[in-house]
Amino acid sequence: MKILLVGGGGREHAIAAAVKRSPQNPLLYTVMSKMNPGIAALSEDVLIGDEKDAAAVAAFAEKNGIDLAFIGPEAPLSAGVSDALWNAGVPAVGPKKDCARIETDKAWARKFIEKNGIDGNPEYAVFTDYEEAAAFIDKLKDVAVKPAGLTGGKGVKVMGDQLPDIAAAKEYTKEVLKGDSVVIEERFIGEEFTLQAFVDGKNLAFCPTAQDHKRAYEGDVGPNTGGMGAYTNAGALLPFLTEEEYETAKRIMKETVAAFPKETGEEFKGMLYGQFILTKRGPKLIEYNARFGDPEAMNVLSLLETDMVEIMKAVTTGTLDQLEVEFSKKATVCKYAVPAGYPDEPKKDAEIEVSADAGAAIASEKTGPNSDLIIYYSSVYEKDGKIFTTGSRSVGVVGLAETIEEAEKIAQNALDNQIKGDLFFRRDVGTNALVQKRIDHMNEIRSEK
Numbered sequence: 001m002k003i004l005l006v007g008g009g010g011r012e013h014a015i016a017a018a019v020k021r022s023p024q025n026p027l028l029y030t031v032m033s034k035m036n037p038g039i040a041a042l043s044e045d046v047l048i049g050d051e052k053d054a055a056a057v058a059a060f061a062e063k064n065g066i067d068l069a070f071i072g073p074e075a076p077l078s079a080g081v082s083d084a085l086w087n088a089g090v091p092a093v094g095p096k097k098d099c100a101r102i103e104t105d106k107a108w109a110r111k112f113i114e115k116n117g118i119d120g121n122p123e124y125a126v127f128t129d130y131e132e133a134a135a136f137i138d139k140l141k142d143v144a145v146k147p148a149g150l151t152g153g154k155g156v157k158v159m160g161d162q163l164p165d166i167a168a169a170k171e172y173t174k175e176v177l178k179g180d181s182v183v184i185e186e187r188f189i190g191e192e193f194t195l196q197a198f199v200d201g202k203n204l205a206f207c208p209t210a211q212d213h214k215r216a217y218e219g220d221v222g223p224n225t226g227g228m229g230a231y232t233n234a235g236a237l238l239p240f241l242t243e244e245e246y247e248t249a250k251r252i253m254k255e256t257v258a259a260f261p262k263e264t265g266e267e268f269k270g271m272l273y274g275q276f277i278l279t280k281r282g283p284k285l286i287e288y289n290a291r292f293g294d295p296e297a298m299n300v301l302s303l304l305e306t307d308m309v310e311i312m313k314a315v316t317t318g319t320l321d322q323l324e325v326e327f328s329k330k331a332t333v334c335k336y337a338v339p340a341g342y343p344d345e346p347k348k349d350a351e352i353e354v355s356a357d358a359g360a361a362i363a364s365e366k367t368g369p370n371s372d373l374i375i376y377y378s379s380v381y382e383k384d385g386k387i388f389t390t391g392s393r394s395v396g397v398v399g400l401a402e403t404i405e406e407a408e409k410i411a412q413n414a415l416d417n418q419i420k421g422d423l424f425f426r427r428d429v430g431t432n433a434l435v436q437k438r439i440d441h442m443n444e445i446r447s448e449k
């Protein structure tokens, strides 16, 4: 089998390693914008170029006789790379452009959910006019403000968080309206969790739930990032999530998948990522993504027991109901090492180093559920045998163990001793203290009258 991978971040290194673990010994071909050394080491051939250039990606696939493709990031999905691959006869894991709107157009996504009677939406409205938006903010009083388009996870601002009061919410609304329409939503209060699923158009195979950490600094303060680290529990449920709440989130995602053909004329085939928040009234939807999460892909793919090539075949042929997709019942903690100054003024082109004794932990066909530690290269590039930072997250370090506590120690130890460079990370992700805080928060919310 020849597999094409589109994308060159930590999430894609995780996809590449999972593909290479397949007993079918697939050959990997990758299109990425920069030379990720981890992915390059697993690839037969690499095209360094624009991942959004649908024609160039399809031509690279045709030239290499690709059998199946996996598209990692949202930007190529939004640019129609999946459509181009299917048109060229290459089945792709990653929805076509019209289905990817569930992520790329937040206003369309909210309307889609509402129109189809699916649970999980907040009270919300979409505006292009500032005065109308401001009046709606006054009505709801406690809001989230979202640009309708793609912002790399950094455009959403929430009152009581990045927006101190109504005046700040209005000011940000004004700023967003300069370039986009704006979605104003009732603010949900609770604990966030991520539920990801492989989707074949009709059937969903769910991954363990994860919790990401958006804020740059320990204690959940500082600017929003693409995600500084995430953890999963042993089994599918996070420590603050009940089986019933998990089932509700699954039902919301199943109903969403069933509604695509009516809305877009196409089935959704790829990864569906539900960003949920667990509230007093159960799981609610913050947003959908049409791809694996980053870092969450590194957590769950480290645990994947099932042959990734078989999953890709099942996703693209609509036969996921005939495949048992299994994950090891270990806990994982993933922490990102990011350049000093990230996200506002990241130190670019700075050399980093993964020490030689950690070399075997760099994600490959040899790493997986039996590993204790897996290291994923993210937005870095290789030049003259050395590795350098870009403006984004650099190295994802995943600890795997029986408990979150043990997994955290493994990841932290690697960050402290085996990754060198002008980098920083969040020490608190996956610690007992942080996880207990999440549990206490949910207990408090559940007990409110």
Ligand code: GLY
Pocket (backbone or CB within 6 Å): 153, 212, 226, 227, 289, 292, 293, 294, 295, 296
């Ligand atoms: N971890 C958040 C995201 O992938 O969008």
